[in-house]
Amino acid sequence: MGTRPVLGLIYMLQGLQQLGEDPTPVLARHGLVLEQLNPSTPIDRARELRIYADLAQHLHDPTIGLRLGQFYNLAGYGPLVMLLLTCANAYEAFQMGIRYQRLTYNYGTLRFEPGEQLSALVLEPLPMPPKVFRFRVDGEVSGTYKMMRDLQASLGLDLRAERIDMPYPRPPEAAAYETHFGCPVRFGEPVARLWMRNEYLQLRFASADPAAHGMYRSMCEQQLVAQNVSLSTLSDRVQAHLAMFTRGYPSAEEVARSFQLSERSLRRQLSEEGHNFRDLLSRVRYDKAQHLLQSTQQSIEAVAQELGYAESAAFIHAFQRWSGKTPAAFRSRPQTDTVCAPSAPPENPPLE
Structure with a gap:
């Protein structure tokens, strides 16, 4: 599955703490301490998913995944945010978001579904046990929607989804979802969808910048290559x-x-x-x-x-x-002065 920055896990863990949950026992079983996590380092995606699955079994609030979306900061997406902001319009931004979706914190697969009056950003979730499934889907949908809303705020826009579909049966807490998203929410669908009016897709971004867009796209490509590193040994x-x-x-x-x-x-x-x-x-x-x-x-x-x-x-x-x-x-030293390959310290370094 490759790797990605551990920052997404940090956001989620910090959110759990602020919402009254204690992830410490689960982290301890995985040999981790939240306060010692370095946000710039990668984590194996399969290992991160195991941590999510373990956490989901110990959560008390069934809507906590929904509420966790608010803790994913726009700045945490790095060059991807600037790539989206320098697009010509929302339609192009959707296409770029789908192209570079591995740079988000989602595990599900994003795609675009066009319609006559409404079009949808579709999230096809990764199959998981029911409790983990709802926790991850809620977090990914609310996090994706928050990213869209934050991008809009940066552009001076205020466009809401017309409807959101969720891929599991209607829960007792369904009303909380409509309050959270500010639009109707339909449950029992095969995939998650965020429905938007087509006229929104053609709104020109004031921050459109083809030259900068090319630079940020190159940076995103480099990040994809880094994430494809396989931790095979x-x-x-x-x-x-x-x-x-x-x-x-x-x-x-x-x-x-x-x-x-x-x-x-x-x-x-x-x-x-x-x-x-x-x-x-x-x-x-x-x-x-x-x-x-x-x-x-x-x-x-x-x-x-x-x-x-x-x-x-x-x-x-x-x-x-x-x-x-x-x-x-x-x-x-001058930057061109190479001292030693970073991955090859001398043999027998001292024990500290």
Whole structure:
């Protein structure tokens, strides 16, 4: 299934907390801590879906998926937002949204369904058990609709859906859906649909910009390529897991438990792939250190804290072992001066 930024999971977890739910026990079973998740790192889509499925079994409010849509911020979609805003009109924006739907937080498949007076943005959901299904569908439909409404607000528009279809039987809380969306909601449909008037689709965007549109489309293409990376080996999955943490890292035993392995099995399988846990952790720290030193103005002390070091001296010593330079010297070097491949720290880095 590939990967995508863990930011979508963070939005959902933060929303659950603000709505009175406690995701901590479920996260603990997956070896994760919300406060330590790094929003810029990827998560395997299949693993993220397992977390959603586990969370759905422990939710108390059946409409919470619907309410979670409000916690997905427009800025979290990155270049995709700018790509949509620089389209010529809403119809083109729908087409671009469908083309780059993997850059959203949906698991269902988006498509466009034209009609004579009304046309629909269709979400065909991923099959899942009933409780998980409703939780994910509600979140994806409400999140998609919020994105549409937020984009409209950026353009000075206020266009609502004429009707929304939901792909499960009418629940006792049906009235809450019409209140939430501000339009009629029809249940028991085969797929989810957001119906819009056709005249809305031809409204010209004031922010249309063909040159900028081309630039943002190229950026979206690059993101798609990055998301198609397959975490096919255990070492890939362990490294991706470690990369999600900031200000502290789990032990080998904790990582093994999150993958439902014994620590001995984890170490043995990594060894069979030519890796060990210590080197993978050092690689993650080195990659993150390079990014922070090159892309931010954080102090050396702050970078050390982000990497889980109690003292900056320990970080400086480790970084010198990895790159041959101090962090300050690395930061001041010309960008064309390649010190060391990010994915290949020296052998036998020190244990911290």
